[in-house]
Amino acid sequence: MQTTFLAGERRPYIRDSEENRRVALIQATQDLMAEGGPRAATVRAIAERAGVTPGLIRHYFGSKDELSRAAYAALMDGMTAKGADALYGVGAEPGERLAAFIAASLRPPVLDSKAVGLWAGYLHQVQADPALLAQHEAGYLRYRDQLQALIADLDRIASPARLRQDAIACNAVIDGLWLEGSVLPGGFGPGELVRIGLRAVGAILDRDLLCYRMFIPEIGMVPDGETA
Amino acid sequence: MQTTFLAGERRPYIRDSEENRRVALIQATQDLMAEGGPRAATVRAIAERAGVTPGLIRHYFGSKDELSRAAYAALMDGMTAKGADALYGVGAEPGERLAAFIAASLRPPVLDSKAVGLWAGYLHQVQADPALLAQHEAGYLRYRDQLQALIADLDRIASPARLRQDAIACNAVIDGLWLEGSVLPGGFGPGELVRIGLRAVGAILDRDLLCYRMFIPEIGMVPDGETA
DNA sequence: CGGGTAATTATGCGAATGTATAATAGACTC
DNA sequence: GAGTCTATTATACATTCGCATAATTACCCG
Numbered sequence: 001m002q003t004t005f006l007a008g009e010r011r012p013y014i015r016d017s018e019e020n021r022r023v024a025l026i027q028a029t030q031d032l033m034a035e036g037g038p039r040a041a042t043v044r045a046i047a048e049r050a051g052v053t054p055g056l057i058r059h060y061f062g063s064k065d066e067l068s069r070a071a072y073a074a075l076m077d078g079m080t081a082k083g084a085d086a087l088y089g090v091g092a093e094p095g096e097r098l099a100a101f102i103a104a105s106l107r108p109p110v111l112d113s114k115a116v117g118l119w120a121g122y123l124h125q126v127q128a129d130p131a132l133l134a135q136h137e138a139g140y141l142r143y144r145d146q147l148q149a150l151i152a153d154l155d156r157i158a159s160p161a162r163l164r165q166d167a168i169a170c171n172a173v174i175d176g177l178w179l180e181g182s183v184l185p186g187g188f189g190p191g192e193l194v195r196i197g198l199r200a201v202g203a204i205l206d207r208d209l210l211c212y213r214m215f216i217p218e219i220g221m222v223p224d225g226e227t228a
Numbered sequence: 229m230q231t232t233f234l235a236g237e238r239r240p241y242i243r244d245s246e247e248n249r250r251v252a253l254i255q256a257t258q259d260l261m262a263e264g265g266p267r268a269a270t271v272r273a274i275a276e277r278a279g280v281t282p283g284l285i286r287h288y289f290g291s292k293d294e295l296s297r298a299a300y301a302a303l304m305d306g307m308t309a310k311g312a313d314a315l316y317g318v319g320a321e322p323g324e325r326l327a328a329f330i331a332a333s334l335r336p337p338v339l340d341s342k343a344v345g346l347w348a349g350y351l352h353q354v355q356a357d358p359a360l361l362a363q364h365e366a367g368y369l370r371y372r373d374q375l376q377a378l379i380a381d382l383d384r385i386a387s388p389a390r391l392r393q394d395a396i397a398c399n400a401v402i403d404g405l406w407l408e409g410s411v412l413p414g415g416f417g418p419g420e421l422v423r424i425g426l427r428a429v430g431a432i433l434d435r436d437l438l439c440y441r442m443f444i445p446e447i448g449m450v451p452d453g454e455t456a
Numbered sequence: 457c458g459g460g461t462a463a464t465t466a467t468g469c470g471a472a473t474g475t476a477t478a479a480t481a482g483a484c485t486c
Numbered sequence: 487g488a489g490t491c492t493a494t495t496a497t498a499c500a501t502t503c504g505c506a507t508a509a510t511t512a513c514c515c516g
Contacts, residue, residue, distance in 0.1 A: 015482055015493055037352035038267050043474060053495050054474085064474065117355070120348035123411075124265035127345065137412065168408070168416075169428035175407055176400025183351075184365070188396075200397035203431045241464055243512055249463090271504060281465050282504085292504065459516085466509070473503080479496070485489085 011053070022060055022070070024050040029071040033121040034114035041068070041121070072122050072132055076139040082110055083146060090215070094153035099212035101150055102201055105174050106181065106193045107218065116182035144171050154207060166205060173200045191218035239281070250288055250298070252278040257299040261349040262342035269296070269349070300350050300360055304367045310338055311374060318443070322381035327440035329378055330429055333402050334409065334421045335446065344410035372399050382435060394433060401428045419446035 028049035032041040043064050047054040061067035086104030090097050104110065126132040148167035158166065174197060181193045194216060202209035213219050256277035260269040271292050275282040289295040314332030318325050332338065354360040376395035386394065402425060409421045422444060430437035441447050 010480065011495060013482075013494055018493090021493090035352075036356070038265060040352075042472080044472085055476095055495060056493080058475065059493075117352060120351040123348040124263075124268075124345060128264070140408075140412070165420075165424050165427065168405070169401065169424050172402075172404025172408060172424070172428070173397065173400050174404065176402065176404035177396070179403055179407065180396070180400060184368070192393075196393050196397050196400070199393070200400070200428075200432050203434070204428050206431070238510070239465060241512075243463060246463095270502080272502085283465060283506095284463080286505070287463075457516100459514105461514085462511100463513090464509105464511080467507085469504105469506080471503080471505105473501080475499085475501105477496100477498080480494080482491105482493075484491085486487105 013052075018060065021050075021052070021056060024052070025057060025060065025067060026071045026074050029067055030075060030118055031114075033071070034118040037117070037121045038125070068125065069129070069132060072126070073135065075118060075122070076135060079110070080139060080142060083143060094150065094155070095207060095209060096212045096215060098150040098154065098201070099198055099209045100215060101147065102170075102174060102197050102209070103194045103216045103218075106177055106197050111178055111181050111193065113182050113185045116179060144168070147171055147174075151205060154205065156205065156207070169204050170201045173197060173204070191216075195219050241280075246288065249278075249280070249284060252280070253285060253288065253295060254299045254302050257295055258303060258346055259342075261299070262346040265345070265349045266353070296353065297357070297360060300354070301363065303346060303350070304363060307338070308367060308370060311371060322378065322383070323435060323437060324440045324443060326378040326382070326429070327426055327437045328443060329375065330398075330402060330425050330437070331422045331444045334405055334425050339406055339409050339421065341410050341413045344407060372396070375399055375402075379433060382433065384433065384435070397432050398429045401425060401432070419444075423447050 025046060028046045029041055032045055032049060043054045043057050046064075046067070047057060050056075057064060057067055061070060082104070083101070086101050087097055090100040109115075122132075126136045144167055147170055148163060151167055151170065152163060177193045177197050181188055195210070195213070198209040198213065198216075253274060256274045257269055260273055260277060271282045271285050274292075274295070275285060278284075285292060285295055289298060310332070311329070314329050315325055318328040337343075350360075354364045372395055375398055376391060379395055379398065380391060405421045405425050409416055423438070423441070426437040426441065426444075
């Protein structure tokens with residue numbers, strides 16, 4: 001729907017920095033991919049949402065595939081950055097840090113109805129493109145290793161194999177809750193997923209993580225048993 | 229790539245029953261959706277894989293959207309059927325039944341690299357189509373209720389709210405392991421996901437489920453601690 | 457063995473896709 | 487303020503998409 005102009009007139013524009021244009025196009029790509037999947041992320045739709053014309057995609061990225069790759073790379077970078085941010089400013093106690101990490105993974109902006117759409121939209125492209133697959137696997141393992149390091153800091157007595165299994169299980173809890181919460185946004189009360197996640201991970205690791213809920217804004221003062 | 233025939237010759241064919249043609253087209257749709265996502269599931273590609281020409285899609289389903297809906301409905305039906313099959317022939321003890329249910333969800337054919345591709349491929353269409361969304365939510369809740377019923381049979385002392393939270397958490401573990409195992413098929417040893425799932429769910433419910441591993445083929449005789 | 461019928465194929469069409477190239481006009485320099 | 491560069495737009499094109507319609511032929515029934 002290129003906003004119409006008077007017949008014979010050329011669309012006015014203002015020049016912008018390369019950086020701004022790139023991020024605008026990447027953002028538009030992610031938004032469309034999240035909302036409507038690969039079929040909605042066409043060059044024309046992307047350009048329109050970014051406020052430019054399709055030619056700029058080729059100008060800045062060479063091809064749509066390259067823009068798509070760049071958008072996925074930006075997505076992965078953003079996810080890891082959020083994971084790092086989650087531990088910023090948190091106390092030194094291992095249990096508290098683990099609780100903060102879990103809570104951050106189960107609330108916006110990580111838990112977002114668009115996030116799972118974005119993830120699903122890229123899935124096939126990732127599986128088909130070796131470069132993207134390697135990038136994806138690296139990001140996934142980085143996240144799991146981060147989690148495993150937090151678990152190891154708990155100073156439990158556990159073999160390396162058991163530590164790995166625990167990390168996989170805790171990661172699965174977080175992933176599963178992230179999935180359910182993103183697909184059915186209205187299916188859970190505020191903070192409910194965080195509380196369930198803390199309890200489940202705590203049970204798997206045989207540690208009480210809910211005792212750190214005073215540090216978790218959305219569930220700090222709610223009594224333990226019943227969440228809306 | 230319509231397999232070539234001598235110039236001027238018409239493609240030979242044999243008539244088949246409506247049922248066979250419908251299932252062939254639905255199967256082809258699911259395969260292509262799983263392998264390459266929505267962009268790969270074109271009418272021409274579907275027809276080619278089903279061994280017919282595109283016109284038959286219109287003839288039997290009216291439109292591609294309707295075929296797509298039928299394929300998704302078939303997918304959901306298949307999933308619930310597998311869930312029911314998992315409990316067939318299992319003993320009456322609640323813990324054993326729960327363990328069997330978990331194990332069935334974490335091994336083929338439920339755990340399949342194609343399954344997650346299929347799920348991802350349909351995600352946006354499901355979210356956009358109210359009819360599909362309702363069907364999806366019904367299927368999801370049916371699965372979770374099934375799980376919750378198995379948990380309730382354990383005769384633990386737990387409030388209804390707690391039971392709901394436990395069911396959500398256990399479902400999240402299974403979903404998360406299913407996701408990781410499907411996306412990274414080579415990342416886990418045989419039976420490793422089943423073992424991790426049994427241990428994690430058992431920890432959440434404060435019950436030992438690994439004691440039922442003798443009923444689980446792939447991990448029956450492996451010692452507890454270390455899995456390859 | 458010879459129609460009748462409809463299952464199946466063949467063909468065509470308008471719209472949308474990605475990409476390539478040409479044309480224009482903002483913004484900077486001197 | 488004229489000149490120049492290139493960011494940006496405009497246009498064109500081959501391909502592919504879903505869908506509609508026409509043509510044919512495999513199978514059933516007499």
